[in-house]
Amino acid sequence: MISISRYCANGFNASNKLIVMRCSEASPVTVANGNVDLRSVERNEIRLGLPSKGRMAAETLDLLKDCQLSVRQVNPRQYVATIPQLSNLEVWYQRPKDIVRKLISGDLDLGIVGLDTVFEYGQENEDLIIVHDALEYGDCRLSLAIPQYGIFENVNSLKELTEMPHWTPERPLRVATGFTYMGPKFMNESGLKHVTFSTADGALEAAPAMGIADAIVDLVSSGTTLRENNLKEIEGGVILQSQAVFIASRNSLMQRKGVLDITHEMLERLEAHLRASGQFTVTANMRGSSAQEVAERVLSRNSLSGLQGPTVSPVFCKRDGQVTPDYYAIVICVPKKALYKSVQELRAVSFIQHIIL
Numbered sequence: 128m129i130s131i132s133r134y135c136a137n138g139f140n141a142s143n144k145l146i147v148m149r150c151s152e153a154s155p156v157t158v159a160n161g162n163v164d165l166r167s168v169e170r171n172e173i174r175l176g177l178p179s180k181g182r183m184a185a186e187t188l189d190l191l192k193d194c195q196l197s198v199r200q201v202n203p204r205q206y207v208a209t210i211p212q213l214s215n216l217e218v219w220y221q222r223p224k225d226i227v228r229k230l231i232s233g234d235l236d237l238g239i240v241g242l243d244t245v246f247e248y249g250q251e252n253e254d255l256i257i258v259h260d261a262l263e264y265g266d267c268r269l270s271l272a273i274p275q276y277g278i279f280e281n282v283n284s285l286k287e288l289t290e291m292p293h294w295t296p297e298r299p300l301r302v303a304t305g306f307t308y309m310g311p312k313f314m315n316e317s318g319l320k321h322v323t324f325s326t327a328d329g330a331l332e333a334a335p336a337m338g339i340a341d342a343i344v345d346l347v348s349s350g351t352t353l354r355e356n357n358l359k360e361i362e363g364g365v366i367l368q369s370q371a372v373f374i375a376s377r378n379s380l381m382q383r384k385g386v387l388d389i390t391h392e393m394l395e396r397l398e399a400h401l402r403a404s405g406q407f408t409v410t411a412n413m414r415g416s417s418a419q420e421v422a423e424r425v426l427s428r429n430s431l432s433g434l435q436g437p438t439v440s441p442v443f444c445k446r447d448g449q450v451t452p453d454y455y456a457i458v459i460c461v462p463k464k465a466l467y468k469s470v471q472e473l474r475a476v477s478f479i480q481h482i483i484l
Contacts, residue, residue: 172217173379173386176226176238179206183223183371186264187239190371193404194396213389224248227374230255236379236386237393243269243346243369247309256380258390259373259397263404266348269306271313271364273342274335275357285317285363288342294321303327303340306366310344313366332356373397407466411473412442412454421455428472431459 177198178184188198191210198218200208208218219235226238227248242260249255273279273288282288294300299321304310305328314322325340332352334340346369347353350360373393379386415421418439425437437459441452461469 172215173383173389174217174219174235174237175210176219176221176229176235176240178223178226178240179220180222183241183265184220187371190262190264190397190400194393194400196393196396213392215385216389227255230374230376230379233376233378235376236383237373237375237390239371239373241265241267241369242372243267243306243309243367245372245374246367247306250308254377256375256377257372258375258394261401262371262373262397263401265369265371267346267370268368269309269344269366270347270360271302271342271344271366272332272347272353272358272360275359279341282361283359284361288361288364289317289319294319296321299323300342301325301340302342302344303331303334304344305329305331306344309366313344317363332358405463406460407463409457409459409461409466409469409473411457413457413473413476414453415455418455421457424476425457425459425473428476431461431469431472431476 177187191198196210196212198208198210200218206220208220210216210218221229221235223240223244224247226235226240227244229235230238231249231252231254237258239262242257245255245257271285273282278291278293279288282291288300300319301323302310302314303325305326307324307326311322311324325334327334327339331343331345333356334343335358336356343358344366347360353359375386375390380390413421413424415424418441422437422439425431425439431437437457440456440458442454442456443450444453446453457473459469
C-alpha cells in the first residue's frame, strides 16, 4: 500500500516535509482538503519491538527466555513473532533506531533497545518512557576520542581540547560520527565553538588516520579498537553510559487497552530475574547451643544479614542411639559483589563444617 509517514530521528525529516513511502508497516493516513490525518491505524494487538540483528538481539532473547518469556518465531525469515505467555502481544523484529521511531509514531507500544539509541533517535521526545533503565547487558559508552599523536599528544581532557588555539572558523575541529544529534549537542554544551561534523557509519576509527576527521564520537566497549588505531578517550569526553533498556510509548500506556498490564507483567519478570541473578545463596553448618544463639552470632556481622535475615535450622545427628541437633544450618542470600566477604565473615564467627554456594 501507499502510506505517508514522517520518518527521521524525531519522527520528522530534516525539512519537516512529508515523505511518501511504500511500506506495509507504516501508518496509513488520509489526505482531505489539504489536511493530513497522521493517526495510527486502529489495531487490537499490542506490539513489542526487539532488535533484529547482532549481539543485542541474541542477548535480548536470552534475557526474555530467562524470564520465562520465550519468543516463538514460526519462520526465521519473518519479522513477526509471539510470546505465548503474553496474550495479544506481537513481537516485531526491527532495527533499534526504527524501534524508537515507531514508538513515537504509534506503530509500536513497547521496545527493548540501547539507551544510546533512545537518546539519539528519541531526541527527548516526551512520549518515550524508560520503564527499566538497567537490563544489565549491552554495556557501552558514547565517547569522544582523539589521536594519541601529533597536536593531540599532550591533550588529555575535554577542557584542554576546548582551549586549543588551532580551532577557528576557517579551520574548525572536524568530528566524524554516526550520532548526528547527540554529538553536536554535546559539543555545543561543552563550549567548543568551531566544530563541524561529518556523518559516517562503521570504521570511524580510521577517519583521523585518513585525514577525514580530527576526532570521532562513537560507541566504545572495552576501548581496544581505539587503542589499536592510536586513538584515546579523554577526561570529560564520555557523553553517555549506555546499556539495554525497556521503553514504552506514553500514549500507548495511557490509551491502548492491555498495554499497561503487559508492561507491568514484563517489568515484574525482569525485576525478579535481575535481582535473583545478582544474589547467591550461601549455606553453612555451624556449631552452637541453640538456633537463637547461632542467629545472634551471624547477625553480629552486617554482611551476613541477608535479604531479611538468616534462616537457621537444626541439623540432626544420631549419637549413642540418641537423635540430637549437632549443628545448625545457616542459609543467607548475599549480593554477588559481597560473596567473598560474607564467606570470610561466616568463617570468622564460628567453626564451620561446610559452606555451599
